Amino acid sequence: MFRLCRNLPLILIILHFSQSAMAHTDIAMGGGLMNGFLHPVSGWDHVVAMLAVGLWGAFLGRPAIWLLPITFPLVMAFGGALGVAGIPVPSVELGIALSAVVLGLQVALASRPPLWLAALIVGVFAIFHGHAHGTELPQAANPMAYSIGFVVSTGLLHVAGIVFGLLARWPAGKLAVQTGGGLIALTGVGFLTGLV
């Protein structure tokens, strides 16, 4: 009972938003939030790269496991702002495909660069991903709701990668994580060559 009372405000907020979203799916709030939430998960190039960020973060351990998921959304939003402003970033699609190859390989090869270098690699690719999303933001019905959905969805993909990456604590799990990284890198090669 105490737990219910403690969580009551949160429950009320969630119920409030779910009611709006279900009853009026075409209104700005529901449309913007859901569009933003679904956008990162609707393209495999984004999904595999986000999973790779989480996997690599978990593989590197502390503090990368939490530093990468904190910095990635911020740098990605900066890239998104460039996209919204119409400031061109060269070879965005190539950068996104390369992100899957490079990040996947880091995991597959169990690479452990210094933290600053790992953050730099992830940050550079975050700009490409953000820019691609940002160019589509002006079409959103409600930019704030779209942005929230988009950032939360991206963050949850990182969390999914981290959870899978935590298996690396065990020898068999480490092999599974490295194999996952290899598959991500191969998928990236597929994007680069146009096979996927």
Next chain:
Amino acid sequence: MDAFYHGLMRPFLDLADLLLLVAAGLYLGQQSRGHLLKRSMWLFGALFVFLFLAYAADLTGPAWVSYLMTLLLGLLIAGNVALPGIPGTLLIIACGGMLGGSFETPDASQAVSVVGILGSLAGIAVLLYYPMLLAEWMQKREWQRIAVRILGSWMAASTLLTLAFIVQTSPTP
């Protein structure tokens, strides 16, 4: 009762206000208990004054100011940085003023307006104190502190994107 309910739901329905309130709550919750109580009182005081002023005059400022404040708070939460002394207090007072001033004057009688204000205050109190106490409670374990910081980074990222959109779509003079 309708006026009270309308006032109560007002901060829940405006995403800019809702995010600013939650960000202010999380930011305050990250700080030490002494700062937390003192600064939350400053925030609520400024909010209270500006809420009543907003019912007498139109104090609605440009939307980007609210987003900019949320961005700043989000960055401070993500970096686990508490602004010291006067700058920290001024930031919190500015948040309270911004939140209070953003409330529109309803087309209703004075009595109904006061009930609406009370409703708004109740809604704001829930949205401010719940994240604040939650963030304060979540300072015990490392993963909980990290979760609060990740929430801050998500807020900052969302508002940065929205700010870019607002700047891009605002009419040029």
